[in-house]
Amino acid sequence: MLKGHLDMIVLAALSAAGPAHGYAVIEEIKRRSGGAFDLPEGTIYPALHRLELAGLLKSIWMTADSGRRRRVYTLTRAGNRALIERRAVWKQFSDAVGGLLGGTRPRENPA
Amino acid sequence: MIPDYLERLACELSFDRSLARNVRQEVEDHLWEAVAADPTGNMLAAQQRAIANFGDARAIAAQFAVISLARHSRRAGAAVLLVIASVFIAMKARIAWNAAAQLAIGEDMRAVSGLVVLIDRYAFWLSVIIGLGGWAYIVSRRIPAGFYPAHRKQLRRFFVLCCAAAAALVVSVISDGVLTALLLRGTELSAGFLVPVFSMAIEIVCVGILVFHIRGVARRTASTAALLNT
Numbered sequence: 001m002l003k004g005h006l007d008m009i010v011l012a013a014l015s016a017a018g019p020a021h022g023y024a025v026i027e028e029i030k031r032r033s034g035g036a037f038d039l040p041e042g043t044i045y046p047a048l049h050r051l052e053l054a055g056l057l058k059s060i061w062m063t064a065d066s067g068r069r070r071r072v073y074t075l076t077r078a079g080n081r082a083l084i085e086r087r088a089v090w091k092q093f094s095d096a097v098g099g100l101l102g103g104t105r106p107r108e109n110p111a
Numbered sequence: 112m113i114p115d116y117l118e119r120l121a122c123e124l125s126f127d128r129s130l131a132r133n134v135r136q137e138v139e140d141h142l143w144e145a146v147a148a149d150p151t152g153n154m155l156a157a158q159q160r161a162i163a164n165f166g167d168a169r170a171i172a173a174q175f176a177v178i179s180l181a182r183h184s185r186r187a188g189a190a191v192l193l194v195i196a197s198v199f200i201a202m203k204a205r206i207a208w209n210a211a212a213q214l215a216i217g218e219d220m221r222a223v224s225g226l227v228v229l230i231d232r233y234a235f236w237l238s239v240i241i242g243l244g245g246w247a248y249i250v251s252r253r254i255p256a257g258f259y260p261a262h263r264k265q266l267r268r269f270f271v272l273c274c275a276a277a278a279a280l281v282v283s284v285i286s287d288g289v290l291t292a293l294l295l296r297g298t299e300l301s302a303g304f305l306v307p308v309f310s311m312a313i314e315i316v317c318v319g320i321l322v323f324h325i326r327g328v329a330r331r332t333a334s335t336a337a338l339l340n341t
Contacts, residue, residue: 006256022137023144040166041145045137046174050254053182068143069136 008090009037010047011056011075011083019074021064022048048073056082112158113142116168123172126334127179134175141165169338174257176335181254183331184269187324188246191276194321195242198280198314199235202287205310209294212303216293224293231286238279245272258339266332273325280321284314 013028014020020028025048026041051057056079064070075083117135124131142161149157165171209215216224249269255262291307298304 021140023141026141040171041141041164042138042166042171043174045134045141046171046178047256049175049178050181050256053178053185054254064140066140066143066147068140070140071133071137 005090006039006043006047007051007056008083008086009033010044010051011079011086014057014073014075015080015083019072021070021072025073051079055079112155112162113139113146116142116162116165120168120172123169123338124175124179126176126331127183130175130179138165173335173338176331176338177255177258177262180258180266180328180331180335184249184266184328187273187328188249188269190324191242191273191321192246194317195235195239195276195280197317198284201310201313201317202235205287205291205307208303208306208310212306214294214298214303214307216290217296220293220296224290227286227289227293231283231290234279234282234286238276238283241272241279242276245269245276248272258335266328270325270328270332273328277318277321277325281318284311284318287311287314 009029010025013025013032016032017024017028022045026044029037029044048057048059052059052073056076057073058076059071059073062070062072117139120138121131121135124134142158142165145161145164146154146157149160151157249265252262252265288311291311295304295307
């Protein structure tokens with residue numbers, strides 16, 4: 001299930017952390033999820049590359065304090081828009097499932 | 112330990128050298144940072160843990176291969192259009208030169224040249240339509256997270272469209288070659304020959320570039336499938 005939402009998770013982490021390299025994105029995901037997501041860290045990098053190819057992220061290479069080359073990712077405007085859309089879809093889904101499981105009615109869409 | 116892992120990862124991605132280099136640098140930074148953040152202070156155990164947390168090199172490489180394939184398919188789609196545009200420019204330049212130099216096909220070959228011109232025209236515009244269709248098709252697809260059957264089907268369709276566009280363009284370039292040969296037949300050799308011959312060479316090189324790109328997509332598809340199947 002997590003795999004299907006990996007793109008949204010990565011976009012959300014980058015939105016929260018600001019420009020960040022892969023390791024920082026993973027740390028942000030761990031921190032914000034309370035370590036709930038146990039996926040191989042390496043799977044984040046193909047997701048970052050895929051999102052960049054889709055135009056939702058952009059990246060630049062810089063030199064870290066350690067002297068190593070580091071790729072830093074930033075959300076693009078299209079990425080921000082995609083995140084807003086995915087958040088809305090997720091909220092709707094979560095409300096609907098919450099209503100089913102908890103017996104509460106999901107809030108009506110104001111639109 | 113980390114250098115060995117990086118070597119394995121780069122080796123799995125050897126079908127795309129620039130991707131292998133970039134991924135290697137990116138993963139190297141990640142792994143050493145993970146080692147530095149390890150609380151135990153045991154260097155060897157920290158490296159082992161960092162690699163284990165990162166995941167199997169082959170599985171990670173397979174995910175990158177899918178993205179590399181998507182990137183190269185898009186590039187091939189754009190290459191089809193660029194090549195067709197270049198052939199069009201070379202063709203128009205040759206026609207303009209022929210008119211300026213008052214080169215014309217002899218009366219005895221008029222009927223043949225009329226037929227070849229017709230073939231040339233239809234083949235060229237067919238390549239334009241199919242090429243545009245192929246490009247629009249591939250750029251409108253979502254970049255998949257895996258090499259799913261639906262994605263394989265999309266790539267097959269795109270490949271067929273590219274091959275059809277290339278085949279139509281080859282017919283058009285051959286027709287151009289026939290027309291140029293008919294035009295220069297019986298004419299005395301002069302410096303003016305260089306322009307039609309050079310424009311034909313450009314067209315042939317363009318077709319070669321297109322074939323190279325299509326072959327690249329086929330090879331990458333095979334490499335990705337091999338990575339995922341073993």
